[in-house]
Amino acid sequence: MSTLRCTWCGVDVGPDEGYRAAEQAGERLATFCRLEHTVPWAIQGPHWEAGTLAEQPREEPALSECAHCGAALDDTRVLLVHHRGEYRIADAFCTTDHLRAWASAGGRWR
Template sequence: MSEQCSWCGAPVDEDGGFRATEPEGDRRAAFCRLEHVVPWIINGAHWEPGRIVELGDDGVALGVCAQCGGDLGDTRVLLVRHRGAHRIADAFCRLDHLLEWAKRGGRWRTGV
């Protein structure tokens, strides 16, 4: 069963798209494209209840913020790309850093 993109409402396959979460708040969102993260955050980041990671897996193992390299802290945000059977995760110390990272193209960033 597919989810809906939190920005545009398009279907998001279980093996495609992106999932964001704030593990401490049991909040989640799904996106059909990385580009949809940007307007979603700018317009108020309307989360759905739920988790995308197992209880006890809070993303601390990811180390540092993918945007600034700082500690993740208690308000971490995780973004997981679903690509077939693969899950590619990045962590952020706050939602603003996910926004800046996504604006620059994520892992394929430009203008660094």
């Protein structure tokens, strides 16, 4: 399995760690070593890479609304998947800006 690098800082990100952001409709991906690195990335661009998620998160009701503002989402949503050991924890957002706002507020663990 090829090693991914953080889209923001370039460090290696193993398959069972870090975060994957995906805009599935546009088949665009980004990889992050830490949640905090989504913030400057979103502010600066954001720069996506072409690609799709290697592992699709389980489709859950929570993924049909923005984790930040609660807006109903369609297939233009932005997914963020936390890889933590064997766990895959997904959240969805209406825009990368709301991903940024959510991440800068501490994400899930605030």
